[in-house]
Amino acid sequence: MAGAPSTSTLDHIVFLSPPGTLEETKRKFVGYGFDVIPGGRHSGGLSENLLIVIKDGVYLELIAFLHPIEHYPEGSEERSRRESNPWAHKLPGWIDYAFLGTSPTISKIINSRAEEEGSGVRYLAEVPGGRETTTGRVLKWLITGPDPTFAVDGAAKNGSLPFFCGDITPREWRVRAVPTERVDHPNGVAEVAHLVVLIPPKDLDEFERQLTSVVGFAPEAGPGDTRTWSLSTTTGSHSPRLILRTPQDGEEEIYVRKRRGCIYKVAFQLARAEGGFLSI
Missing domain, CATH: 3.10.180.10 (2,3-Dihydroxybiphenyl 1,2-Dioxygenase, domain 1)
Incomplete structure (x- = not known):
């Protein structure tokens, strides 16, 4: 549109x-x-x-x-x-x-x-x-x-x-109803790197179509059943990724059964010199 x-x-x-x-x-x-x-x-x-x-x-x-x-x-x-x-x-x-x-x-x-x-x-x-x-x-x-x-x-x-x-x-x-220094976290987190949404295999194709209609553009196809959308932020500083995929092991299968799909992990990019991620 x-x-x-x-x-x-x-x-x-x-x-x-x-x-x-x-x-x-x-x-x-x-x-x-x-x-x-x-x-x-x-x-x-x-x-x-x-x-x-x-x-x-x-x-x-x-x-x-x-x-x-x-x-x-x-x-x-x-x-x-x-x-x-x-x-x-x-x-x-x-x-x-x-x-x-x-x-x-x-x-x-x-x-x-x-x-x-x-x-x-x-x-x-x-x-x-x-x-x-x-x-x-x-x-x-x-x-x-x-x-x-x-x-x-x-x-x-x-x-x-x-x-x-x-x-x-x-x-x-x-x-931001607080001083901007409150965004400087002791762990060095600077931005959201990605969030992972798990979905049962039988629902992947239909859910991909629905999420595409919401986001407004098609995802990039990754390895296996992975689909990735690059999102924007209010600051325009980078593009956090929304990753949609199916479970890859028994732990993830249990997670999906209990929650019928949902956010599984959120990962944050660290600003320290050595880089790296914090995943929760």
Whole structure:
């Protein structure tokens, strides 16, 4: 679609902690050598987060629900909202990733592209979201995600397809509401190198078509069942790779069975003289 906004800018990657354990996850990521900064509580009051901002403009969102589902009385509004949250029943770990929504009509752009290509993916209409920071600033954005009735084998429900976050308030409020030195991490991480999404072999071809409609261009074919898209960042500093592939060993097969596909690993490029990667 000529002149359409980009649908391939990596915005953030989401890591889920068990309910009420956000501080434990903070200690874990500090142990990895990251500088973890305050986030806030999401609108609706069900979850809270912490942030890790990378120099390339991508950030990691460490998120946890305040309470397990059973905390809320059956039949209550809070119980209903908690149970219906798209992340309500996910296992802890990497659970989702977001692209930057640069237009309030990203869903229409993707859906039109998908219809032309016959890929079968469809995104829901944008809905408002937000968060109040620890300093009291109210952030607002628009969210769109894949319609689970059009996804491959539940892929929309497990974070294999990205959602989009488009800012109403300035993105700098959401991401860089702290001094820029907080992006200089003790571990030397400078940028997101790649994220790996695993998918069952039977779903690979169909899911590749759907993801192509979302990203807006076809991937590069790699060895075996590997497909790679080169994404952009808000700083334009480099191109993190989105790698789609099938399991290569028993451990990965178990991972896919438990999660029905999802983000498997995130790798970071180190800025030290010797280079190298940190993979989590």
